[in-house]
Amino acid sequence: MKVCLLQSNPILGNLTQNFNWLKTQIKKQDADLFIAPEMALLGYPADDLISDNFFIEKQQVLLEKFKSVLKKNQMLIIGGVALNKNERSNSAFLISKNNLIRQDKINLPNYGVFDEKRYFEKGKKIEVFSFNNKKILVLICEDFWDKKIEKFYKDKKIDLCVVINASPFEIDKFSKRQARAIELTKKIKSPLIYLNMIGGQDDLVFDGESFILNKENELILKLNPFRTEVKTIDINKINLTIAHKNNIEEELILNACILGTQDYLRKNKINSVYIGLSGGVDSALVAYIASKAIPKDKINCIMMRSKFTSKISCEDARKLAKNLGIRYKNKNIMPIINTINESLALDFKNKHPDVTEENIQARSRGLILMALANKDKAVVLSTSNKSECAVGYSTLYGDMVGAYAPLKDISKTKIYKIVNYINQKNKIIPQRIISRPPTAELRENQKDQDTLPDYAILDRIIELFIDEGLNCQEIIKYGFKPQLVKKIVRLILGSEFKRRQSPPGPKISRKAFGRERRFPITNNYLG
């Protein structure tokens, strides 16, 4: 049996384009069975768009249309929404020339980034389907993980298990999927095809990494992460196991950010970007990501220097842009800052300088960046990272401006790992950007570590509190000073109002701010 894996990148809501792409591939490939991802026509997650019956009905018409695309003895397994009166299910459709049947998803994830119980009714049972004299089991994403529903199929003869997914990327996800697939094939004694979509969608990025295990539990195929791929193989013939090579974490994260950025821009029909370079490591990495995501002549880097900007920041920013081959401008923002300060002089009379003046600088930069982007019908890429997002070490409407924040879910510690990884192959990021102590340069000789602990400590506390869900007392047991832990936790809880007004960025970690971690702004609990 020849199977064609369609590791596609749907555009959310663009039913026609998603349909046409799949149709073209199906016509091109010589295969018996085609497999497309969960929600392959709609995109995922479509959120409240799911409740638009008109939209779902259009999808149903297109699902029916696949019948005429398929030849005799061909079948397409594809995910979509089934609509009955006003009830919906998340379903796999098994489409052949004369037939369309479906398997409904039983387990509707409603935790983390998922809200499926908001939209769908749960399926009742798992069936085993016949196709060209083969017995096929079809599982949709969450159902693949649930051992309780194995009762529906574990005693049945199965020739092939197909799992269709819209499974968002997060660190270490592939090894977890593979482990579960091995566990399952041991029980059902059949090959297993795990098919996942790719692509960026607001706060999520789908990694693909579709794979096939043979019935001996060996990995015989693995598609590339973060790439659209169409691959046809004869699962009965090919039985060569491939070397089990997990991708390097830094490379996976980098590619997640590149695809997330690329898709945000492409799918929202945005051609060019503006990035505020500071001479620091965050903006350097964002510029690098942009240079891999869109054509270089569509990237505009602006260094907006104030009197606190050091010479080396300007030198390094210029050198970075030169190394990347992207446009670079250096603007002096002191005239703007001075005029604002003069305008406020009377209001601020007898008041000491404080964070206000730093915010004025950051917001002047935000304003200039937005003006340049507006004039050009471009958007700003935000350079915020997870560490500053967590503790609020950033200025709302200042350095937080932007349509998309590629590093939103990456800690400062990890950013250093990634830039070092990039420089291993090719010293494209000036070394001094990496080696100098991090600074916002919003006042004389400022360093991040004037107000924050070392990033290694800060990031570990953030990870224990956010990703692992521990409370202060539990974190203190790891050997951190109680006062420090309480301070950091207070900063995290007190910064929710800023995060609510921050741009989206791709989920990378086990628990991302935004769609995944949902916390009240008004909250007097202190962890």
Place this chain on the structure above:
Amino acid sequence: MKVCLLQSNPILGNLTQNFNWLKTQIKKQDADLFIAPEMALLGYPADDLISDNFFIEKQQVLLEKFKSVLKKNQMLIIGGVALNKNERSNSAFLISKNNLIRQDKINLPNYGVFDEKRYFEKGKKIEVFSFNNKKILVLICEDFWDKKIEKFYKDKKIDLCVVINASPFEIDKFSKRQARAIELTKKIKSPLIYLNMIGGQDDLVFDGESFILNKENELILKLNPFRTEVKTIDINKINLTIAHKNNIEEELILNACILGTQDYLRKNKINSVYIGLSGGVDSALVAYIASKAIPKDKINCIMMRSKFTSKISCEDARKLAKNLGIRYKNKNIMPIINTINESLALDFKNKHPDVTEENIQARSRGLILMALANKDKAVVLSTSNKSECAVGYSTLYGDMVGAYAPLKDISKTKIYKIVNYINQKNKIIPQRIISRPPTAELRENQKDQDTLPDYAILDRIIELFIDEGLNCQEIIKYGFKPQLVKKIVRLILGSEFKRRQSPPGPKISRKAFGRERRFPITNNYLG
């Protein structure tokens, strides 16, 4: 039986303060049965804080503590979270001196603003409890509405039905609750007490409006909306029906905004606010709301005039502030705008003026407002309304800045109704603010209706698309021009990126942006 209704305003997360307030009231009142709202110790909705077992365990300790607060033969019915291993339920606790039993909520709302299936396991059945020889039925919020679960109690003898709620305000909600209560008391033939919390919590505001029906379905008590109230009555003795007087819609909406604003500030420990006055009706209403929410000397109004600001805007803004008795400043922002334009002159050479220059003005105002607020440890109140929020007729990081947007869910048409309502009693808002055509004054002789249809038409299309969930074709059937409908719908769908970075404001309408309407930014579907 003397019953004490505790229409309380919990502070989310502040378990101790919420407990102490209830304890004080219970000790003061001479009653047999005390009734507190759903989630009365935690606040609602606590979102992912519910998953913090440490937090929930603290709440459980406090629930047990009520035992020692109560006298013999007294009982407290109060909502909270029950935690068993790692499973939680949304429960009503029936607490007496020697006992604590519970009723779990069966229907977990997971639509609209609610996400209860994310946190809770559903209850299995509804029981009828005995208290001082009376049979008491306890329902939690959503269970009150569900006819399917009536089977658990409809054939049983019931002396009193108690419904505890954390039911957010929306227009017309009270009459719906009352209609259902009448339907239910007819079946169970017992008095019914509907007890709801009050208070603002980020995007929601709870209206209270707790009430009692006697077993003849007559309204014998109704507590005030949006006010903390403690009321003890003997439900067997008092049987006077009260005149069925529904509050005026404009007054209810106004009070929702006032309490929402007041609670956002108080619960986040913010003392003072800055408001950008424009001489228009939105900022006038926000200033009025602030003047009712916090002390007048904590309100700072700033008119930031540019060369496009008319004289009458300044006059009216000044007069408004004077009428309200709040601080007013007029700042000329032209020096800032001029400096920014000079700084960008070279970049914008040979490029035509467009919306960029308007955004620069709006963002200069945002920057000044934020600077003044930062220096004063205050926050900015945003003056955005639902009409502009819908179609994106506002500048991100400009007039959209703020910690809280009191008018976020109120259409322009409704804003006019509300200011007219205010002026009926007392002409506090200068009439010219209401009667002149709306304008953003970002260019010469600009009027909102240069780019938008009349607000009556715009708001109706928005209402049909958002609140009623119709699609373009269906809206066109109401007699609107197809091109206009498509343009408005496109503007709505294309403004999601702005809304995602907007401050919270209280839900007023049937479908509010933000917590309630959850839509993807990246979305190629055009309704």
